[in-house]
Amino acid sequence: MEPKKFKPTTQQMEDGPERLNKIMVELEKLYPDAKCALVYKNPLELMIATILSAQCTDVRVNIVTKDLFKKYHKAKDFAEVEIGELEEMVKPTGFYRNKAKNIKAACIVIQEKYKGKVPGTLEELVELPGVGRKTANVVLGNAFDVPGITTDTHVIRLSRLMGLSSNTDPVRLEYDLMDIVPQKQWTKFSHMMIYHGRNICNARKPDCDNCSLRKHCSFGLETE
DNA sequence: CTCCCGATAT
DNA sequence: ATATCAGGAG
Numbered sequence: 675m676e677p678k679k680f681k682p683t684t685q686q687m688e689d690g691p692e693r694l695n696k697i698m699v700e701l702e703k704l705y706p707d708a709k710c711a712l713v714y715k716n717p718l719e720l721m722i723a724t725i726l727s728a729q730c731t732d733v734r735v736n737i738v739t740k741d742l743f744k745k746y747h748k749a750k751d752f753a754e755v756e757i758g759e760l761e762e763m764v765k766p767t768g769f770y771r772n773k774a775k776n777i778k779a780a781c782i783v784i785q786e787k788y789k790g791k792v793p794g795t796l797e798e799l800v801e802l803p804g805v806g807r808k809t810a811n812v813v814l815g816n817a818f819d820v821p822g823i824t825t826d827t828h829v830i831r832l833s834r835l836m837g838l839s840s841n842t843d844p845v846r847l848e849y850d851l852m853d854i855v856p857q858k859q860w861t862k863f864s865h866m867m868i869y870h871g872r873n874i875c876n877a878r879k880p881d882c883d884n885c886s887l888r889k890h891c892s893f894g895l896e897t898e
Numbered sequence: 899c900t901c902c903c904g905a906t907a908t
Numbered sequence: 909a910t911a912t913c914a915g916g917a918g
Contacts, residue, residue, distance in 0.1 A: 711914075728915035734905070735914085768903040772916080806916050826914040844915090868914060877912060878908065 694854045696890045697836065701866040704886065708865035710816040712736065717792040717817035718784070719743055721802075722752070722777055724809045730767040738767055749790045752781035776804025794818045807845065815861035823851045824864045828871030835875065837892035 701708075711732040714720040719739070726735045742763050746752050752760075760774040767773060780802040784792055792813065793799055799810035811822035823829070825844040829851075833839050839850035855863045871877075874885045880893070888894030 724914070725916090727913085729903080729913055730915095731906085731913050733913095766904060768905075768913085769901095769915085770903070772902055776916080804916065808915060812914070824914070827912085828914070864914090871914090 691854055693890055694838065697838075697887055698855075698859065698863070700887050700890070701863070701870065705866045705869045708862060708869050710812070710865065711868075712812075713739060714817075715743070717794075717813060718749055718752075718781075720817045721780070721792055721799075721805065721809070721813050724812045725777055725780070725804045726764055726767045726773055728767075728769060728773070735767055738764055749781040749784040749792075752777055753785045773804065779803035780805060792817070794820070796820075796822075807848070811848075811864075815864065821857050821860035822864075823848050823855065823860045824868075825851070826864075826868065827877070828868045829864055831877060832867050832871050832875055835880070835891060835893035836887070 710720070712720060712723040712727060713736045714723050722742070723735055723739050726738060745763075746755060755778055757774055757778060760778060761770050764770050764773050764777070783802055784790060788798075793802075794814070796807075796810050796814060799805050799813060800807055805813075808824050808826055811824045814820040815822040815824065825833075825848045830842055830844065830847060833847055833851065834842060838854065839847050841847045841850055851863070852860065870887070874881050875887075882888050882891075882894045882897055885891070885894060888898075
């Protein structure tokens with residue numbers, strides 16, 4: 675029988691809060707100024723930018739919204755927009771028919787039900803067309819200072835690689851992370867994970883050799 | 899589960 | 909050519 679090669683597992687590392695704490699310390703060192711990368715001036719612009727960010731880089735969203743927010747300002751403007759015109763403007767972000775339709779529909783609701791102001795609770799936000807839990811948490815965390823963990827593609831991927839949770843379902847993962855991350859850090863944690871997911875631990879080729887989280891990461895240890 | 903979908907890196 | 913990008917709805 676072949677001697678088993680040593681492969682560290684999540685159980686063999688520091689587990690639970692202790693390991694997460696070390697990851698948080700490293701993340702804080704790497705990204706002390708981590709914040710929302712989307713450019714916006716108010717909750718409405720952030721909501722729209724976040725809807726546009728689905729399956730699209732924030733860099734491209736910011737290019738599109740630069741012109742978009744120059745042309746339209748209030749919820750009323752988007753509620754009354756010519757849909758074809760909006761489609762053309764958001765086309766580079768992909769899914770442009772859905773996104774244009776959702777932005778217009780959401781702004782109609784905001785205009786009629788909320789007097790033009792974006793609502794500030796999770797329950798109200800997720801009722802808006804095109805606004806799911808992730809988008810709602812981005813708006814709450816950055817425009818309303820309500821702590822929230824955004825389980826986007828980066829947070830899901832890194833959480834799995836780091837062994838922070840076995841759940842890949844966004845909602846279950848969100849609750850798992852809320853259990854182990856201090857509530858005051860929820861929004862910042864999301865931003866730091868996203869920065870790291872872009873800079874080092876990207877999906878195509880995670881750069882473990884240059885990752886200072888490697889010794890606290892189940893994937894990093896297993897691929898040493 | 900599938901569909902929506904353009905732009906870029908590999 | 910294929911995978912991926914701050915997802916959401918049916």
